[in-house]
Amino acid sequence: MDKLPIKESFPRLEELRNNHIVIKFGGNAISGEGELQRFAKDVAMMRSLGVLPVLVHGGGPEITREMKLRGMEARKVSGLRITDTQTLEIAEYVLGRINREIVKALKGAGVDSMGIPGYKGGLLHCKRKDPVLVYDEDGNLATIDLGHVGDVESVDAKQLRYMTLSGIVPVIYPIGIDYEGGHVNVNADTAAAHIAAALQCEEMILITDVPGILTDVNDAASLIKEVSIKQVEDLIEGGIVMGGMVPKVEACRLALEKGVRSTHMLGGKDAEHLLRQILDGSHRGTKIVNG
Template sequence: MKLARDTQSRGSLPVFGEVLADALPWIKEATGKTIVIKYGGSAMSDPELCSQVMSDIVLLKIIGINLIIVHGGGKDISAAMEKAAIPVEFKDGQRVTTPEAMDIVRSVMVGTVNQNLVREINRHGNLAVGVSGCDGGTLIADQVCEELGRVGHITAVNTEYLNAIIENDFIPVIAGVALGEDGGYFNINADVAAGAIAGAVGAHKLIYLTDVDGLYTNFEDKTSLISNITRDEAYRIVDEKCISSGMIPKLKSCVAAIDRGVLRAHIINGTTPHALLIELLTSSGVGTVIHRTQESYINDMHPIGGFAEKLSENRVLRQAEGSQISIDMDL
């Protein structure tokens, strides 16, 4: 026999209760919806962080969210290219991908990185399916330009295969390799792929896990972190180029996804413990959220505000009806 005093954590239970109560409206809002997560950076290369993020993804799946994971793999690709004595070169932030380099990209992204992520998720049960953008003709692309080689621009996203995976209660984990209109393969920027997929499947949200806390008006000033921004404001930031070059593809993809119907997009720091859960299931959040309009921003901050307001209205109505009944009875 064990006494409660020996098994219960003193002082922590009310805190746990508050956390769960805070999460409830956000869980209700997200359950049954589709969320696309672009996963990359240090959160993916650090084994401990990777394991934690995959565990959080499993938790989100358990509470009923349909998840699609799109991953990068730049560091692993560069390491493999160097090992194969293939020059690593970038132009305007994009990897120059020769046919030889494309073979490395496919091997690393579809083979090593993708399967490692699938394995991490499946430690918690058979929940994930590894997907190349070529599978089911999911991603179709053509060449961006000659000087970048096999770097692709997405021309079509076919969602049938992804929808079939989700309908069978699995999590598709997608490598950014596309089938070329010329019959070959193309290397696709994972940020761009995530935005295109989110728009095509009609995702509820798009989330980018990065190495920074979000968007800054001035990256050197850590107090200039932007917590919320509208689509139009995001357009202006891109046009004025007042953010780091690495953030521009992410922000452009966020805006493009919102233009295609995604409710909102998030940019958060994947190295922050449980960043996904904090951003999705609490009222505080940890990163930058891009909203469609100022009005949608107000509504987004109160996921069941309308429901609560309706309850309040009904309560007042019932009280008024009760008063009227008592008057009638008195008469």
């Protein structure tokens, strides 16, 4: 077995084999039947090579769309959605629907998978998020209560290991449970980072609707190929990294600090041949590194 050609061409496979890899994708990143089927095939390939994928998905754009259809206005602070009771209901409904589509695509590609909301079996245990401090329109500091939004406190990694070691790919959506048994909305990137840390996984990949961190959001050619956590802080302070990109880089920082070995961001369109990109290091996105 040692001399399999795949080992010759992809030395990284040895590090990934029998290791978890957390892949998170946003609502806009991989959508529609064709893209989902292609992604499902990649996951099937990972499984057949002995890599243990754990999937986490968001659904931000779809939740916003559904809210608009119901005449509601979506509001976010620092990339986090203000979540009142009705918004939470919509988020759960939309994420549940996306989750079923992903599981269906995976099953179609022959991948045993199981959709799991983060609240199930205490998978994502959370504390209600404290109100956040922001400047209001007049430049005064104000506190904003985000509502049913959670900070992840613990992840039941055992539950996930049972699944992956039984050949099942978990497909998680980030509605956690708080200490009173209530459901809370968690940013999907943040949830992925906590999951990746709890599994001490080899790699976390965040697939999104842009190719990675851009110095100019409107110019895909302004992609930053590699960036350190310290440099990212400057990018946030300089207003270059904003909105939904903020929790994404914070997620990479958290994962790296907690022992995840490697973190990448990748555009959905560039996620073609995802595994190959991971294996030969030819990924087209942004690699976030410690330092």
